[in-house]
Amino acid sequence: QKEVEQDPGPLSVPEGAIVSLNCTYSNSAFQYFMWYRQYSRKGPELLMYTYSSGNKEDGRFTAQVDKSSKYISLFIRDSQPSDSATYLCAMSEFQGAQKLVFGQGTRLTINP
Amino acid sequence: GAGVSQSPRYKVAKRGQDVALRCDPISGHVSLFWYQQALGQGPEFLTYFQNEAQLDKSGLPSDRFFAERPEGSVSTLKIQRTQQEDSAVYLCASSAGTHSNQPQHFGDGTRLSIL
Numbered sequence A: 001q002k003e004v005e006q007d008p009g010p011l012s013v014p015e016g017a018i019v020s021l022n023c024t025y026s027n028s029a030f031q032y033f034m035w036y037r038q039y040s041r042k043g044p045e046l047l048m049y050t051y052s053s054g055n056k057e058d059g060r061f062t063a064q065v066d067k068s069s070k071y072i073s074l075f076i077r078d079s080q081p082s083d084s085a086t087y088l089c090a091m092s093e094f095q096g097a098q099k100l101v102f103g104q105g106t107r108l109t110i111n112p
Numbered sequence B: 001g002a003g004v005s006q007s008p009r010y011k012v013a014k015r016g017q018d019v020a021l022r023c024d025p026i027s028g029h030v031s032l033f034w035y036q037q038a039l040g041q042g043p044e045f046l047t048y049f050q051n052e053a054q055l056d057k058s059g060l061p062s063d064r065f066f067a068e069r070p071e072g073s074v075s076t077l078k079i080q081r082t083q084q085e086d087s088a089v090y091l092c093a094s095s096a097g098t099h100s101n102q103p104q105h106f107g108d109g110t111r112l113s114i115l
Helices: none
Strands: A003-005 A011-014 A019-025 A030-038 A045-051 A056-059 A059-065 A071-076 A086-094 A106-111 B005-007 B012-013 B019-024 B032-037 B044-050 B053-056 B066-069 B073-077 B089-095 B108-113
Touching: A003 A086, A011 A019, A019 A086, A019 A106, A045 A056, A045 A059, A045 B108, A071 A086, A106 B012, B005 B089, B012 B019, B019 B089, B032 B073, B044 B066, B044 B073, B073 B089
Parallel strands: A011 A106, B012 B108
Antiparallel strands: A003 A019, A019 A071, A030 A045, A030 A086, A056 A059, A059 A071, A086 A106, B005 B019, B019 B073, B032 B044, B032 B089, B044 B053, B066 B073, B089 B108
């Protein structure tokens, strides 16, 4: 079983819808949680970065972390066709190696 | 440059050949990472440098993979005697500090195809 599980989709929603993406993890040492967006043939682009549990909002994006359930979410409000991409969750421990552990990625399509 | 730069963007090699992939991190970034991304999968960690020191190489899949960062800036990932399972996108990332609270910024990767 992988340390980080993410439904690969694909997920297709109409423009303007609220999108919910999520990941579960098994390593309780993870303290930093990130969401990256990756367009085709491009590198991952950092969207949201949170430490420990709680919510963080940035424009149309909201990240939630529930460490007790080992569950993280990304919500996209008023989704746009330009949001169509693969969304990757990533995590790292507080101390020791900084390496990121990624989920498989969810492929999202926003239909005009 | 403003971001992480990787070259070449695409590399095709025959099985058994050696390849070298280059990464130019963001100027001044202390930490540098290499990841391997298979088709339809998330990136997987290969190795980590802090300045010129390779502090973690636990993700390198075999002794055919070798990475260096001799002057603490540009890094090269070398794969010897390539095999078909080495076909993947190789991503480089850099961060400003040495702690997990520093976000990693990625380049666009080198897409390696082994025939």
